[in-house]
Every structure is written in C-alpha cells, then in structure tokens.
Amino acid sequence: MFFNPSSALVFMNKLMSLVLSASLLSGCATYKKPSSSYGPKLDDPHYEVRERAAQSPIYNIVPRHREQIRFYDFPHWTTWALAGNDGDGIFGEYSGKNPYTANINFKGFCSWNARNPMHNLTFYVIGTADWKRHYNFSLMSMEKGVGVKVFSNASKWKRGTRKTFDIGFNDFKPYLKIAPPKVDVYLGWRKNGSFEIKARPDLRKKLDKQ
Secondary structure, eight states, X not given: OOOOHHHHHHXXXXXXXXXXXXXXXXXXXXXXXXXXXGOOOTTOTTHHHHHHHHTOGGGGTSOSSGGGSOTTOHHHHHHHHHHOOTTTOTTOTTSSSSOSOSOOSHXXXXXXXXXXXXXXXXXXXXXXXXXXXOOEEEEEEEETTTEEEEEEEGGGSOTTOOOSEEEEEETTEEEEEEOOTTEEEEEEEOTTSOEEEEEEEOHHHHHHHO
C-alpha cells in the first residue's frame, strides 16, 4: 500500500489506538509458546538485533506468530491481524538479509507497520498467501512489444514480466493492474494471495526516458 507521510501518521494513530485497546483485554491470556522461542540461531550475523526483537515486551501484545494464539484469545487475534507480521516480525527483523531497523522499540515498530500496514490481515485473514499452491488466471493483459493476451495462465508467465494492464483472478479473487506512464496502480489479490491497494511512482519508467 502507498501512503504519504501525513496519511501514514493518521493511519498509525488509529491503528495504535486499536492495538492498545485490544492489549488491555489481553492481559490475562497466555501464549501457547513464548515469543522468545522465535529468536535467532547463535550463528546468525544479526543475532544481537534479532534477539532483542524476540525479547521485546511489544510481543506480549502483538504475537510473533499465529501458532502462539489460543483459539479463544480474541484480543491477541486482533493485534496479530492488525499489527503483526508472521513472516518478517513486527520490527522487520527478518525482512531480508539485513533487519529493517536496529531500533527495537516503539518507534521501530510504528515505522515498520507504516511501511507494511496490516500485513497479517492482508496476507492471511482476507488473503491466501499461506496456500501451498496458487491459482493465477488472467482474463486480459497487455505488454509492450507483445500486445494483448486473453484467457492466459498467469502462473506460467516468465519472472520479471511487466504488464501495462492486467485483469484477472488470483486464488479465485479479482486483481487489477494498470501501469500508465510514471505510475503503477494495483487493486485486488496478488499472485501470492495477498491483498493490496497501491499507487506508486515507477522509477524504472523515469529512468528509461532519461
């Protein structure tokens, strides 16, 4: 999703209000396994940052992973959906080869959530990112130098294929991409099953014209 700084601030204020409200209700509920058990291996080159993240008290409010949550623990399910990130952690400590930030605090938590808002909600609650197999079908697509294709299996498209227009279904849910000059617009469920609404400048298009 794409946010400008002012809208991101408003969003985070509202999100944090919901998270804190849910946290007041979750004080008596315990996890099936502690968040510290998701810490790094001893030979991890970023052990210090990732271990501090695993020990963060924020994980007492926002679960590290859904498998920790008891089925009746609605408050923790709420914070998990709104502010959790099963894949990368709530600080982005596992977002790639390097952690997103070394600031394992509330500021780092807010920064990562503003960058990746409602990850678990869009990936696993309304999304199907955890499906072992994905189904990608394009009703119609357009690609520069190729032309128009109709009724194609998008799962077989080559990696890096850049469509200027695509409308179809991913995991049986609708998806639309429009890529006019200088900007890309996405709406719906992506090939990996996650939901997105995004409008962002495409720097590669600008570079191509230089």
